[in-house]
Amino acid sequence: MTAVAEERSRTQFSTGTRLRGWLRNPWGKPRFLVVITWAYILWSIVPVLIAVQFSFNATRSRTVWDSFSFRWYWGDPVDSVWHDPTLRHALLQSFKLAGADVLIAVPIGLLLALGLARWHGRGSGASNFIMLFPLVTPEIVMGVSLLLVFTEVFTFIHTGTLAQILGHVTFSISFVVVIVRGRLFSIGRQYEEAAADLGASPFVALTRVLLPLLTPAIVAAAAVVFAISADDFVISAWLSSGGPTDTVPIRIYSATRAAPLPSVNAIATIMMVATLIIVAFGFLTWRFFTRGERRTGGAAEDFGGAFNLS
C-alpha cells in the first residue's frame, strides 16, 4: 500500500459521505424529496412543452422543428384552428359543455354538500359513500351506461349536446360535493351557531354567513368542473352525435388517427391555456377569500389539495 492509494481511497470515501450528507442533512432542506419532486415535474411537463412547441411550427411536421409561426392558429387559410370549421366547432362545443356543466353541477353539488354535511341519521353514511361512486367508477362504464339510459330509458333525450351536458353533470357533481363538503367541515358549525345566536334564522345564516364563507370552495369547484369537463373524452365521445357535437379531445383523437397536422397541437394548446387560466383564477379567488383565516388544522392546505383532483 502506497501513501497515494491510501490518500485516494480516503478522498473517494469522503466525497461519497459528502453527497449523502447533502442529500439527507437532518437540519437542512429535505433535498432528497426536492430532487424527486423536480425530476417528476420535469418528466411530466416535457411532453406538454414539446406539444406546445410544435403548435408553433411553420411546416406541416409535428416532429421536425422548422421555425416559429402562428400558421396553425390562424395563418393557414385552410387547416388552421381559426379557418378549419371542424376544429372551430370542436372548440366551441368544448367550451359550451364546460360552461353548461359549471352552471348546472355547481349549484346542485353545493346543495347536496350542504344537505349531506348536516344530515346525521339513517342513510347519511350510505349517501356520503354513494357520492364517491362517480369518482371511482371507470368512465367507460359510465359512458356506456349513460348511452344505454338515453337510448333505452329516457328516449326523449337524444345523443348530442343535451345528453353530453347531462353526462358531464352526472360525474361533475361528485367533485363539487367533495370540495364544498371539505370546506364545510373545515369551517365547522361555529359561524352558523354564532349567526343563530345573534338572531339570524337558518335561511339568513345560510345566505349571510355560510355562502360568503363557502365562496372560495364554490369558485374552486367551478374551476375544477370546468377543467375536467373540457378534458373529458370518454363520456363526450359516447354521447356525441358526431359532426358539430364532437369536442376538442374527440377531434384530436380522430385527427391523430389520420394525418395529423400541427393544428391539433394548436387546438390542444388553446384548451390547455384556457383551462389553466380558469383554474388559476379559481385558485387566486380561493386565496383571496381565505387570506384572513387563521390556519387551524391545515384546513387551507387540505382545501388546496382539491385542485389536484383535476
Place this chain on the structure above:
Amino acid sequence: MARGEIELSKLRKDFAEVTAVDGIDLQVPAGEFFSLLGPSGCGKTTTLRMIAGFERPTSGQILLDGTDVAYTPPHQRNVNTVFQNYALFPHLNVFDNIAFGLRRAKRPKAEIRERVGKALELVQLGGYEKRKSSQLSGGQQQRVALARALVLNPSVLLLDEPLGALDAKLRKALQIELKSLQQEVGITFLYVTHDQEEALTMSDRLAVMNNGRVEQVGGPQDVYEDPETLFVADFLGVSNLMEARVVSAGPTACRVALDGYELETRGTEQDVTGEAKIVIRPERIELEDHQAPAGQNRVPGMVERVVYVGSAVQVIVRAATGEPLQALVQNTGTEISYEQGMPVQLHLPVDALRVLPSGIGDAPSLKAEEAEQPKGAELAPG
C-alpha cells in the same frame, strides 16, 4: 329586576352513547355572575349549549325569566354567547360583526351606528371598526366577541371558556375586566370554565360539575373551604386526602382515627361512618418544631422534599401515619429553614380538617345532590 333569571329543571342530554348532562337542577338569579366549573367532559359546555339553544335537551326544562325555552330555536332566545374561539365572522370587519345582530333585528341605521360605537367603547376598542378580525390580537378578538354579544342587550350572556385561548397574563387582566363589565351592565353572566382559579376569582356563585351532574353549588368561599364531596375537594385547588376511620361523627365535631393517631375534625351534616377520607388544604397545615409539645391534632413527620415556588415554599412532609402531606409556607423573605430529612411536627387545625365519605367523588350519591339544593335556593335573593 327579574330579567335574566335562569332555572334549569331536571335537564338532561343524552348523545348516542353517552349521557352528557344527567338531570341537573340549577337556579341562577338575575344579575349574578355564575360559573359552571368542571373538568372536560363533565357536561358544562353541553349545559351552556342547551341554554343557548344549539343542543336540544333530551328532557327537562330551561326557564328563562319563568318561560320554558327548551324548545325555542336559538335565534329566538334572548341570550347571547361568547364562543370559545370567538367565532367572529371572518368575511366581515369589526363593525359589521357587531352590527350583525342589530341588522337581523332590523334596527334603523343611525341606531346601529350609535349602539355599535357604544359597544366598542365599552370594550375599549373605539376606532377599530374597519379592522378585519384576522388583524386583531387574541385579546382584541375576545373583546369584539363580547361587544357583539352585549350590543343586543341580552338578559343573559353565556360565556364558553372565553379566556381559554389567551396567555396567562392577558387572562388575568381580562378576568378583572370581565367581572367589572358584568357589574357595569348588570345582566346575568353564565360562565363555563375548567380553570378553578378563574371560577373562584370571578363568580358570585359557582356550580362544580362532574360526570354530567352538579356536585356542589355555592359561593367561591363555600365551595373552596367547605367542599361537600371528595371530587370538589380534589378538583378545587390542592387537597391532602387521607384515609381514616370514623370514631364518632356529629354536626359539631367528629373524631377520626388513622394509624394510631386520633384527630378531631369539623362537624359534618353528612352521614359518615367507618372508612372515610379526611381533607386538609396545604396552606392550612402548620409546621412546628419537632420538639414542640405534642398535643391535639399534632402528628410528627419528616420533611421529604422542599419546593420553592416563588410566593411560597411547598414542603412535602411524610407524616408518621404514612401519608405524604403537602404544606404551603408563605414566603416572607426569611431564609427557608426546612430541608430534606428534617423532623417536624404537623399541626392539623380542627377547623381546617374535614371528613368526607369515601367514594362520593366518583359516583355522586343522591344524598350529596339533595344536600346542595336547599343551599342554592337559600342563596338566591327574592
